[in-house]
Amino acid sequence: MIEVRNVTKTYGRGEGAFVALDDVSFEIPDGVSVAILGKSGSGKSTLMHIMSGLDSVTSGEIRINGENIFAKKQKEIDAFRSRQMSFIFQSFFVQGKESCYDNVGMPLEIAEVPASKRKELIMHALNSVELGEKAKSKAKDLSGGQKQRLAIARAIVNNPKILFADEPTGNLDTTTGGIIEDLLFSYNRDKNATLIVVTHDPELAEKCDMQIIIRDGRVQEIRDNTTAKGKI
Amino acid sequence: MKIADTLRRAGRSLKQAKARTLLTSLAIAVGAFTIMMSLAAGEGTRNYSNNLIQSNVDPQALFIVQDDSLFESGGTASTGLREYDADVSEQGGRSLKLMNQEAIDGLAARDDLTDVTPTYQLSVRSIEFSQSDTRYSAEVAAYNPDVISEVAAGKLPEKGTSIAADEIVLPEGFATTLGVSPEELIGNEVRLTIVQPSSTLGEAEAREVIATEGVEGLARRAQGETRTITTSVVAVTKQSSTSFTATTAASVSAETAKEIAEFTTEGTDSYQKYLGVTAKAAEGYDPAKVKAELESEGFSAQTAEDLQSLIFTIVNVLQYIVAGFGILALLASLFGIINTQYISVLERTSQIGLMKALGMRGRDVSRLFRYEAAWIGFLGGVIGIGLAALATALLNPFINKTLELGEGNYLLAFVPWHALVLLACLILIAIAAGYFPSRKAAKLDPIEALRTE
Numbered sequence: 001m002i003e004v005r006n007v008t009k010t011y012g013r014g015e016g017a018f019v020a021l022d023d024v025s026f027e028i029p030d031g032v033s034v035a036i037l038g039k040s041g042s043g044k045s046t047l048m049h050i051m052s053g054l055d056s057v058t059s060g061e062i063r064i065n066g067e068n069i070f071a072k073k074q075k076e077i078d079a080f081r082s083r084q085m086s087f088i089f090q091s092f093f094v095q096g097k098e099s100c101y102d103n104v105g106m107p108l109e110i111a112e113v114p115a116s117k118r119k120e121l122i123m124h125a126l127n128s129v130e131l132g133e134k135a136k137s138k139a140k141d142l143s144g145g146q147k148q149r150l151a152i153a154r155a156i157v158n159n160p161k162i163l164f165a166d167e168p169t170g171n172l173d174t175t176t177g178g179i180i181e182d183l184l185f186s187y188n189r190d191k192n193a194t195l196i197v198v199t200h201d202p203e204l205a206e207k208c209d210m211q212i213i214i215r216d217g218r219v220q221e222i223r224d225n226t227t228a229k230g231k232i
Numbered sequence: 233m234k235i236a237d238t239l240r241r242a243g244r245s246l247k248q249a250k251a252r253t254l255l256t257s258l259a260i261a262v263g264a265f266t267i268m269m270s271l272a273a274g275e276g277t278r279n280y281s282n283n284l285i286q287s288n289v290d291p292q293a294l295f296i297v298q299d300d301s302l303f304e305s306g307g308t309a310s311t312g313l314r315e316y317d318a319d320v321s322e323q324g325g326r327s328l329k330l331m332n333q334e335a336i337d338g339l340a341a342r343d344d345l346t347d348v349t350p351t352y353q354l355s356v357r358s359i360e361f362s363q364s365d366t367r368y369s370a371e372v373a374a375y376n377p378d379v380i381s382e383v384a385a386g387k388l389p390e391k392g393t394s395i396a397a398d399e400i401v402l403p404e405g406f407a408t409t410l411g412v413s414p415e416e417l418i419g420n421e422v423r424l425t426i427v428q429p430s431s432t433l434g435e436a437e438a439r440e441v442i443a444t445e446g447v448e449g450l451a452r453r454a455q456g457e458t459r460t461i462t463t464s465v466v467a468v469t470k471q472s473s474t475s476f477t478a479t480t481a482a483s484v485s486a487e488t489a490k491e492i493a494e495f496t497t498e499g500t501d502s503y504q505k506y507l508g509v510t511a512k513a514a515e516g517y518d519p520a521k522v523k524a525e526l527e528s529e530g531f532s533a534q535t536a537e538d539l540q541s542l543i544f545t546i547v548n549v550l551q552y553i554v555a556g557f558g559i560l561a562l563l564a565s566l567f568g569i570i571n572t573q574y575i576s577v578l579e580r581t582s583q584i585g586l587m588k589a590l591g592m593r594g595r596d597v598s599r600l601f602r603y604e605a606a607w608i609g610f611l612g613g614v615i616g617i618g619l620a621a622l623a624t625a626l627l628n629p630f631i632n633k634t635l636e637l638g639e640g641n642y643l644l645a646f647v648p649w650h651a652l653v654l655l656a657c658l659i660l661i662a663i664a665a666g667y668f669p670s671r672k673a674a675k676l677d678p679i680e681a682l683r684t685e
Binding site: 054074075079080083085089107110112115 | 234
C-alpha cells in the first residue's frame with residue numbers, strides 16, 4: 001500500500017515561488033496498475049519522483065507499507081529503492097557501450113546481490129523480454145523497441161514490488177509500444193507488483209486499474225476500476 | 233555497491249573510452265618513466281661506485297692530513313698575507329699545513345695504524361728505456377699494493393704486497409708509444425733521471441762548500457745534482473675501468489718513491505713534507521674510532537666510508553634533480569586526470585542519474601569515479617615503469633660499452649620493490665586527483681540528470 005498524504009511541493013520562495021504539487025492525497029493498494037495522467041507540466045513527473053523518494057516534499061508524507069519514507073535516512077531510502085523499486089524512462093537510458101547483460105546486471109550490483117545469483121536473474125529477465133540471444137550485444141546496436149525491452153529487463157531483474165514507468169511508450173510507434181505495454185502489465189499481473197505509469201496518453205491510462213488525473217498540481221479526479229476488474 | 237563490482241565497473245567505463253584513457257595514462261607514464269629511470273640510475277651508480285671503492289680502497293684504509301681544509305670544499309681561501317711557515321704550502325689560494333717527518337714517525341709508531349705511507353709527490357725529469365734512445369717524460373707514482381690491475385704482460389705480487397725496490401710497473405700505453413709488445417718490456421731496464429733543485433747559497437755557505445768540496449762542489453750545487461735510478465719492468469698493466477689509480481703513470485715501490493721524493497726536495501722547504509699519509513687501521517681497530525682519535529690529536533682523517541658517502545652525496549643530488557623533473561611531469565598529468573574525469577562525469581550524467589535512481593548511494597558513485605582515476609594511475613604507472621624496465625635493459629649494454637665500465641657493471645639498476653612502491657604512490661596520487669570530479673558526480677541530482685532531453 002502506497003499512501004500519498006497532503007503532499008505539497010513548492011519550487012523557489014516568495015513571489016517567484018512555483019507550486020508544483022498542491023495538497024495531493026490518494027492511496028494505491030498493492031499489486032494494482034495505476035496511471036498518473038496529466039499534461040506536460042501538470043506535476044505528474046514530480047509526483048513520481050516524490051513517491052519514489054528521489055525528490056523531497058515541501059510538506060506532507062509518503063507512506064509505503066505504513067512507513068513514512070521521508071522519516072528515513074537517505075541511506076535507507078537508497079537501499080529501499082534498490083531492493084523494492086525500479087524505473088522505466090521515456091528515453092530508455094540504456095548504456096549503449098555496454099552489453100545487454102551488463103546493462104541488466106547494474107541494479108543487481110547496486111543492490112549487492114551476490115555474484116553467484118546474478119547470472120540466473122539476468123538471463124531470466126532478458127528471456128522474459130525475449131532478448132536472451134542479445135545478451136552479449138552492445139545496447140547501442142538495438143532498435144528503439146529492443147532498447148525499451150532491455151530497460152524493462154533491467155527494471156524487473158531484481159523483482160521490485162513497485163515499478164515506475166515514465167512515458168514508457170512515448171518514443172515508440174504504436175505496435176512496439178503495444179509490446180512494451182503488454183510486458184509491463186504482465187509483470188504487474190504475474191508478480192502482483194504495483195505498476196505506476198506516468199503518462200499523458202489517455203489510451204494507455206485506460207488500460208490501468210486506476211487513473212489519477214493531475215491538473216495544475218492538484219488531483220482532479222481518481223477513477224478506480226479495481227472493483228470492476230475484480231481486484232481487491 | 234560492493235568494492236569488487238565498483239572496481240570492475242570502473243575498469244569497464246575506462247575501456248569504453250579507450251583513447252581518452254590511454255592518453256591520460258600516457259601523461260602519467262612520462263612522469264613514472266622519469267622517476268623510475270632516476271631511481272634506476274641512482275641505484276646503479278651507487279652500486280657501481282660501491283664496486284669501485286671496494287676494489288680500490290681497503291675498508292681499513294685512512295687518509296690522514298695535518299690540515300682539514302683539504303677535505304672541505306670552499307674552505308677559507310684567504311686573500312691576505314700570512315706569516316711564513318715552512319710547514320705551510322700555498323695551493324689554489326688556500327694554505328695547507330703540510331705533514332712533517334716527525335708527525336709521520338709519530339703516526340707510524342702508533343699501535344692502531346699500520347702501513348703508514350706518505351703521499352709522495354714524485355717528479356722525474358726523464359725516463360729512458362733500453363728499447364729506445366729517446367728520452368721521455370712520464371708521470372711516476374708510488375705502487376698501490378691494494379689494487380691489483382689487470383696485467384697485459386708480466387706478473388704482479390699478491391694483493392697487499394708491494395713490488396721490490398728495483399722494480400717498476402708500466403702502463404700499456406708506454407709499450408704502444410715505444411712500438412713494442414708488452415711482453416718485450418718485461419725484465420728490461422728502465423732508467424729514471426731525477427734532479428735535485430739548484431740551491432742559491434749565501435757567501436758564508438759558498439765559502440764552506442768550496443772549503444770542503446772544492447769549486448766542483450759549488451758548481452754541482454748551482455746546477456742541481458742528478459741521479460739515475462735503474463729499475464727493471466716487472467709488469468705491464470691494462471687500462472682498468474674500476475681502478476682509481478692513474479694508469480697513465482709508471483709505478484715504483486714505496487722505497488723508490490721515498491728516495492725520489494727526498495732527493496728531489498733535499499735542501500728545500502718541502503723536504504720531508506707531505507700533503508698527508510695513507511695508512512690502515514690495524515687489525516681489530518675500527519677505522520672510524522681511529523679517525524676520531526686522530527682528530528682529537530689535531531690531525532684530519534678520511535676513511536673509506538667517508539669517501540663513499542662523498543660520492544653518494546653527489547649521486548643523490550643528481551638523482552633528486554632528475555626525480556624532480558619526473559615529479560613535475562607527474563604534477564602536470566594530474567590536471568589531465570582531473571580534466572578527463574570531469575568530462576567523463578558530464579558525458580555520463582544520465583548514467584549517474586540512473587544509478588542513483590536505482591538506489592546507488594552518492595558515496596558509491598564517488599568511489600566509482602575515484603576507482604576510475606586509480607585505474608588510470610595504475611595503467612600510466614605500468615606503462616611508464618614497463619618502459620623504464622625496457623629502457624634499462626636496452627641501455628645498460630650500450631652504456632657499459634661506451635663508458636667501458638667492464639664486465640657486469642651497469643649504471644642503471646631496476647629495483648622491483650622501487651617499482652611497486654612507485655606504482656602504489658601513483659595510484660594514490662591519481663585517486664587524490666579524481667577526488668574533485670568524483671565529488672561532482674556524487675552530488676549530481678538524479679532528477680536533473682534524468683530529465684528527458
